[in-house]
Amino acid sequence: MKNLNVAFCGVDFENPLVLASGVLGVTAASLAHVIELGAGGITTKSMWRDPHPGHPNPTMFGTKEYFMNAVGLSDAGLVKGVQTMKELRERTSAPIIANIVAGKVEDFGAIAESIGELKPDVVEVNISCPNVESEFGKPFACSRVDAANVTKLVRDNVGNIPISVKLSPNVESIVDIAQSVVDAGANAITAINTVGPGMRWNIDLRTPILSNKVGGVSGPAIFPIAVKSVYDIHKALPNTPIIATGGVNSGRDALEIMMAGGTLVGVGTAIYYHGDATWKKFTDEMSAWLEQSEFDNLSDIIGLFHKK
Amino acid sequence: MGCCNSGCGDKNIHHDINTEPRAFVIDRMWDEAENIKTFVFKGTLHSKPGQFCMLWLPEFDEKPFSIARDYDGEIWLTICKVGPATTQLFKMKPGDRVGLRGSFGNGFSTVANKKVVLVGGGYGTAPLHFTGKCHQDSGSDVTMIIGARSKNLLIWEKKSEETGFRTLIATNDGSAGVEGFTTHILEKLLHEEKIDLVQTCGPEKMMKAIAEMCMKKNIPCEVSVERYMKCGFGICGQCVVETGEKMCQTGPVVSAERAMTFSDFGVFHRGAEGQRKDW
Numbered sequence: 001m002k003n004l005n006v007a008f009c010g011v012d013f014e015n016p017l018v019l020a021s022g023v024l025g026v027t028a029a030s031l032a033h034v035i036e037l038g039a040g041g042i043t044t045k046s047m048w049r050d051p052h053p054g055h056p057n058p059t060m061f062g063t064k065e066y067f068m069n070a071v072g073l074s075d076a077g078l079v080k081g082v083q084t085m086k087e088l089r090e091r092t093s094a095p096i097i098a099n100i101v102a103g104k105v106e107d108f109g110a111i112a113e114s115i116g117e118l119k120p121d122v123v124e125v126n127i128s129c130p131n132v133e134s135e136f137g138k139p140f141a142c143s144r145v146d147a148a149n150v151t152k153l154v155r156d157n158v159g160n161i162p163i164s165v166k167l168s169p170n171v172e173s174i175v176d177i178a179q180s181v182v183d184a185g186a187n188a189i190t191a192i193n194t195v196g197p198g199m200r201w202n203i204d205l206r207t208p209i210l211s212n213k214v215g216g217v218s219g220p221a222i223f224p225i226a227v228k229s230v231y232d233i234h235k236a237l238p239n240t241p242i243i244a245t246g247g248v249n250s251g252r253d254a255l256e257i258m259m260a261g262g263t264l265v266g267v268g269t270a271i272y273y274h275g276d277a278t279w280k281k282f283t284d285e286m287s288a289w290l291e292q293s294e295f296d297n298l299s300d301i302i303g304l305f306h307k308k
Numbered sequence: 309m310g311c312c313n314s315g316c317g318d319k320n321i322h323h324d325i326n327t328e329p330r331a332f333v334i335d336r337m338w339d340e341a342e343n344i345k346t347f348v349f350k351g352t353l354h355s356k357p358g359q360f361c362m363l364w365l366p367e368f369d370e371k372p373f374s375i376a377r378d379y380d381g382e383i384w385l386t387i388c389k390v391g392p393a394t395t396q397l398f399k400m401k402p403g404d405r406v407g408l409r410g411s412f413g414n415g416f417s418t419v420a421n422k423k424v425v426l427v428g429g430g431y432g433t434a435p436l437h438f439t440g441k442c443h444q445d446s447g448s449d450v451t452m453i454i455g456a457r458s459k460n461l462l463i464w465e466k467k468s469e470e471t472g473f474r475t476l477i478a479t480n481d482g483s484a485g486v487e488g489f490t491t492h493i494l495e496k497l498l499h500e501e502k503i504d505l506v507q508t509c510g511p512e513k514m515m516k517a518i519a520e521m522c523m524k525k526n527i528p529c530e531v532s533v534e535r536y537m538k539c540g541f542g543i544c545g546q547c548v549v550e551t552g553e554k555m556c557q558t559g560p561v562v563s564a565e566r567a568m569t570f571s572d573f574g575v576f577h578r579g580a581e582g583q584r585k586d587w
Contacts, residue, residue: 024545024554026582031545033552051581057362057370060539061327061409071544076581084582204331205405207366272543273325275557 002290004040004283004298008241008263009162009187011095011121015040015283016298017254020245020268021099021124021166022046022071028087038279041095043266044084046126048101049111051077056211061200062219067269068198070215073101073129078114085118095121097164097243100154101129105146109153116158123161124243125154125186128168128193129216141168141193147177148184155185164188164243167229169195169222174229175236182240190243190266191229195222218269223247227260234261234303249273251285259304327541329364329407332383336402340463341456343389344431345398348382353411356418357439358509358532358561361385361410362540365400369393372537374509374560375411376434376464379441383408386434386463412540414561415439416530420446422504425497426473427453427490427518429510432532433464436509440473451476451497455490455510459483491517498525507561508532512587516574519564529564535577546582549573 004015018041024030025045034042054074061068075081088096098120102108108125115123127150128141140146147165154163165181167174169192178189194216200209208214226246233242244262247269248254254265270278290298332349340346353361355378363385364370371393377384389398400406416439424443426436433454440450452473456462458481465484468475476493477485486493491514497503498521508518509532522529535547535555547555549570567573576586 023543024548026545027548027578029550029552030548030554031552033548036552056368057538058329058364058407060543061329062325062541063328064325069543074581076583080581080583200328202329202331202366202407205329205366205407209328211367211369269543272541275542 002287002296002298004286004290006040006263006299006302008243009122009164011162013040013095013264015286016258016262016264017267017279017282018097018243018264019043020266021126022069022073023268023271028084028091031088032091034279035092035094037276038283039094039267041097041121041264043097043124044081044088044099046073046075046099046101046129047078047081047111047115048073048075049078049107049114051075058209058211060215061209062269062272065219066217066221067219067272068200068210068215068217069194070197070210070212072212078111082114082118085115085120089118097122097124099124099126099166101126105140105149105153108150109157112154112157116161120161122188123154123158123163124190125150125163125165126193128166139168141166141177142171144177144180148180151181151184151186162187164190166190166193168193169225169229169246175232178233178237178240182237188241188243189233189237190245191233192222192226192246194218195225195246218247219272220247220249223249223253227257230257230262231260231305235306238303238306251282251289254282255286255289255301258298259301261303261306263299263302327409329362329370329409331405332408334400334402334404334406335382340386341461344386344461344463345389346376346384346386347397348384349408350381351383352381353378353383353408355411356415357442358415358435359411359413360537360540360560361408361412363397364407364409365393365396366407368396370407372540374435374532375438377438378411386431388431410540413556414559416507416561417505418442418446419448419505422448423502424448424505424507425451425453425494425503427455427494427506427508427510427514428464429455429490429508429514430461431463432508432510435532436507437464437467437471439507440468441471444472450474453478453490453493455479455514457481490514491521494518495521498522498527503527505529512574512577515567519567523564523568530561531564531567532560533562533567533570533573534560536580538580546578546580
């Protein structure tokens with residue numbers, strides 16, 4: 001039987017599906033359970049240096065077509081983050097992607113250094129959350145200069161751990177931003193963060209549903225945007241591996257976005273639609289497809305659409 | 309119309325694919341005890357007993373509450389004032405609107421033609437009356453043990469008697485019923501009678517003692533494990549126990565055997581940022 005292994009920045013993943021940041025990430029027990037359910041790796045929620053309260057409820061809701069959230073990157077800060085990371089390492093040997101965030105460019109160095117000392121397999125740098133805009137202005141992912149400066153600071157402080165910078169689709173050219181962070185020392189790109197922000201109201205209560213009024217859009221509706229972003233980035237930067245994420249909702253979606261250029265596939269909102277069964281369902285679909293295909297290894301399909 | 313017409317007994321309910329809140333009007337409300345009120349809304353959440361819903365106070369906050377009744381076209385929520393959101397809710401009047409979504413989570417089993425004992429501690433008693441009504445409608449014999457620190461904190465004891473449940477009371481100070489704990493009454497019952505099922509909701513240390521007692525006697529038992537629930541439908545991960553299972557979906561109601569595999573059961577829970585808090 002063919003296996004689903006892929007290598008990403010020198011790290012072996014048993015399968016390419018990784019839990020996307022911000023989902024099920026509050027405790028080590030929760031993250032380790034996702035591995036038991038069949039994920040190839042997990043991404044922690046965004047870790048701040050200092051405690052960050054996030055937004056009051058409602059912070060998320062879903063429909064058949066899409067999901068919206070404005071959690072506001074709530075986090076108990078570095079002390080809890082370090083504890084969670086250590087406990088997670090004890091509970092699982094699967095690859096850990098540590099996601100970090102900061103409100104100011106200069107604050108990325110400190111969090112990168114502290115998290116780097118814990119030796120996660122990959123550090124993912126969140127410069128693209130649309131839900132903290134009002135607090136900090138535009139996300140850093142909207143500016144080539146800011147995105148590059150953050151990347152350089154993380155690169156200089158995190159040791160030799162591979163870094164992947166998580167980009168926003170809400171920009172004029174995601175390829176330009178990708179190019180600038182790779183030039184600044186990023187080993188990989190995570191694409192895409194949520195789309196928008198968007199807004200929904202309850203017409204009877206005449207109130208925006210999310211307490212933050214606006215929130216990032218994820219789920220099946222954004223999958224075409226994710227595929228195009230991954231396709232464009234891979235075309236421009238064929239040697240830069242991508243964690244492809246955004247609306248992946250089946251094993252076939254995962255295969256499609258890998259063929260567009262993804263090496264790993266981030267899975268988040270799919271858990272809303274498929275629950276704990278998500279991982280096994282998707283990997284079973286991928287295995288079944290691979291078995292009947294001409295490919296011996298799943299990694300052979302990465303960027304396949306560009307070879308036509 | 310009985311409660312089982314509204315869907316209780318339907319196992320494996322998760323969430324509807326649409327989790328937008330819907331507007332509901334407060335129809336009426338009354339005091340149950342000191343700082344405890346019941347709010348009534350017209351409509352249904354198609355819930356089974358032991359499940360919960362999210363109650364949204366627009367532009368303020370949204371919190372999870374267990375459902376005290378969902379049949380005959382009415383939803384009842386019995387709520388204790390514990391923080392800013394419930395303080396805000398207690399200021400509201402009939403005619404005011406809130407948002408509700410759910411029902412969510414795994415509820416209590418309903419059994420037919422059996423002898424069932426329900427044990428409620430404090431405001432944990434509220435969802436058990438709904439549970440008892442479903443058992444009763446299925447031909448089961450229901451005993452309700454209600455505990456509180458003192459008489460003025462007892463809830464649902466009159467409704468329990470009126471519904472025809474054998475109702476036994478325990479208060480810590482002896483101001484009503486037996487002086488002591490619900491567990492003392494249960495222990496005696498399990499010794500003297502043949503009980504088919506025990507279900508409990510209340511303080512976790514009480515539920516753990518009950519789970520241990522029932523497991524020792526091989527009596528099926530279900531407990532309601534409450535954890536900090538932020539989203540309510542399995543995405544945020546706030547409500548996981550130490551095995552990684554989400555109490556908003558696998559729970560809140562689980563078997564005693566399963567609860568005893570959670571190393572945090574009866575020991576600690578987690579706060580809003582995931583920090584450990586001992587019970």
